[in-house]
Amino acid sequence: MLTDNIFNVTGVKNSYMRPRIVAFIPAHNEEKSIRDCLEGLADQTLPKDIDLDVYVIADNCTDRTEERALQAGADFNLNLVVLTTKNNKQRKVGALNTAWKHIYGDNLDIYFRKLTQWQEVYKQSIKAVLGMDADSRLAPNALNYLWDGLMSSRNIGGVMAKYTMRMPKKKSALAKDDPHYEEKIASGEYGGPLTRWWTHQQKQDMASWILDIQYHGGSTYVLGGQATLFRPEALQDITEENKLDGPWQDESDVEDMLLTWQLQKSNWKTLVSPKARCFVDAMKSYHTFRQQRNKWQSGTVNLLTSKDIDVKTRHRGKLWRAQIKTFVDLITRVLFLLLLTVAIATDQFYWSWIWAIPVVLASILNMILAIKTPMHRTIDVVMAGLLISPEIYLWANLVTFCQVWLEKMAAHKKDGWANQYNAEGGKTSSKLVHGIILATLLVGIGVFLCINYRDFLTSQMVQDALYPYLMSGWVVLTYLTIFASIYMVYQIWTLRGRHSA
Numbered sequence: 001m002l003t004d005n006i007f008n009v010t011g012v013k014n015s016y017m018r019p020r021i022v023a024f025i026p027a028h029n030e031e032k033s034i035r036d037c038l039e040g041l042a043d044q045t046l047p048k049d050i051d052l053d054v055y056v057i058a059d060n061c062t063d064r065t066e067e068r069a070l071q072a073g074a075d076f077n078l079n080l081v082v083l084t085t086k087n088n089k090q091r092k093v094g095a096l097n098t099a100w101k102h103i104y105g106d107n108l109d110i111y112f113r114k115l116t117q118w119q120e121v122y123k124q125s126i127k128a129v130l131g132m133d134a135d136s137r138l139a140p141n142a143l144n145y146l147w148d149g150l151m152s153s154r155n156i157g158g159v160m161a162k163y164t165m166r167m168p169k170k171k172s173a174l175a176k177d178d179p180h181y182e183e184k185i186a187s188g189e190y191g192g193p194l195t196r197w198w199t200h201q202q203k204q205d206m207a208s209w210i211l212d213i214q215y216h217g218g219s220t221y222v223l224g225g226q227a228t229l230f231r232p233e234a235l236q237d238i239t240e241e242n243k244l245d246g247p248w249q250d251e252s253d254v255e256d257m258l259l260t261w262q263l264q265k266s267n268w269k270t271l272v273s274p275k276a277r278c279f280v281d282a283m284k285s286y287h288t289f290r291q292q293r294n295k296w297q298s299g300t301v302n303l304l305t306s307k308d309i310d311v312k313t314r315h316r317g318k319l320w321r322a323q324i325k326t327f328v329d330l331i332t333r334v335l336f337l338l339l340l341t342v343a344i345a346t347d348q349f350y351w352s353w354i355w356a357i358p359v360v361l362a363s364i365l366n367m368i369l370a371i372k373t374p375m376h377r378t379i380d381v382v383m384a385g386l387l388i389s390p391e392i393y394l395w396a397n398l399v400t401f402c403q404v405w406l407e408k409m410a411a412h413k414k415d416g417w418a419n420q421y422n423a424e425g426g427k428t429s430s431k432l433v434h435g436i437i438l439a440t441l442l443v444g445i446g447v448f449l450c451i452n453y454r455d456f457l458t459s460q461m462v463q464d465a466l467y468p469y470l471m472s473g474w475v476v477l478t479y480l481t482i483f484a485s486i487y488m489v490y491q492i493w494t495l496r497g498r499h500s501a
Contacts, residue, residue: 019050022103022130023055023129023130024096026096027056027058027059028061031063031067035068037133039072040137040138041138045144047143052079056073056082059098092225100246103119129231129235131228132278136280139279142277145273153269155267156268157230157266157268158231158268159228160223160272161226165199165282167375170196171185191284195284201389211372215497219314221260221318234266235247253296261311287432294400298404304323327401330402332481333398335473335477345457348466358488361485365491366384368492368495374501
């Protein structure tokens with residue numbers, strides 16, 4: 001076990017210390033997950049002649065995170081230090097920078113102390129910094145793969161593992177007389193059919209993103225905080241060039257994306273490993289998912305549009321195209337529903353087989369993605385082919401897209417991290433049921449009006465008045481459909497390779 005006195009050694013001269021990887025694990029009330037995370041690190045086969053030191057940052061904890069981490073470190077024979085923060089206002093960013101300053105010094109400390117000779121030797125021995133979330137777990141040999149990727153070229157600043165959401169065990173497999181039944185259900189270790197289905201949608205979404213990145217060479221615009229191996233020199237460049245007290249900044253809700261863009265600005269490559277895998281927790285409910293995606297989407301939009309943060313990414317065009325693609329998806333669906341409703345209500349709907357083309361392509365695309373998603377189930381492939389799951393999941397993301405851009409136009413900026421923490425802690429509730437009731441009510445009113453005023457709506461006067469608008473709408477929708485179809489053909493083409501998610 002390492003201790004906080006690791007650096008308190010005097011008389012260092014011509015010293016040598018074995019090269020090492022240091023892991024930074026910020027943990028805010030993670031007593032239930034920290035042991036599993038540390039066990040995953042203990043399972044790693046380290047690169048030859050490389051040591052591993054683990055720093056768990058117990059960040060504003062009110063539970064037994066520190067105690068559980070120390071116990072796990074002793075049980076798994078890890079070189080482990082637990083750092084604690086009090087009244088840290090910067091959350092994950094502050095926790096990560098606490099670990100950084102513990103090793104590299106704090107330039108903002110008014111009592112700044114020059115590093116001792118031993119600290120300098122220790123600092124020079126660090127060849128890679130692993131940033132991990134406390135609820136993540138590296139697959140066996142993942143650290144080796146990340147190391148090989150980082151050391152394959154001098155200009156690589158960070159390599160991220162491929163993320164796979166952990167599927168909850170079947171709730172039915174848990175005996176109800178188990179004394180820990182409620183605790184296990186609350187932990188998310190077990191889940192019902194709906195939770196497992198929702199987890200797979202997030203897993204397939206992540207798989208689609210990783211496959212796309214690998215097809216385009218492996219360069220990524222975000223090195224996710226769940227498991228990324230950084231080159232220390234790259235992080236030092238960010239700290240010095242931006243005059244910071246640590247590499248991570250809280251100017252954005254997506255601090256990992258901001259850091260990645262800064263690395264690219266300094267000409268460091270940022271890649272996704274084709275082999276290293278990390279298992280991460282999914283959002284188990286619609287509400288927590290929405291809050292997480294709101295934070296991600298809002299942070300991305302703010303980085304793309306902010307004039308205060310002077311940093312750009314070589315992937316900027318790709319991110320804007322993704323925003324446009326989502327907007328087109330939204331307009332296509334809203335326009336189709338509107339035109340279909342008016343056409344049926346006025347008895348002017350005519351079926352065209354061109355509408356079957358995007359449906360067939362979407363079915364093929366989603367089945368391929370479901371099959372390429374790690375640890376998929378047969379039911380997942382079937383639901384993807386029927387387009388039930390992808391369409392529901394897409395609408396959830398479209399709602400987030402609309403909310404973020406509407407809030408962007410508002411004066412008040414919401415705290416994405418606080419909203420996500422509150423949602424995961426059960427302090428806020430979803431408005432999904434309210435939305436479903438409202439939608440059902442509106443549909444019911446619409447159906448009632450169409451039935452009761454059918455003679456008027458199908459009269460020649462109304463049909464003649466609406467016909468030009470309907471035709472113009474269908475023409476616009478046809479062009480949007482052609483665009484979507486071409487894009488799906490392209491996506492299917494990119495999936496033909498042997499890349500794995």
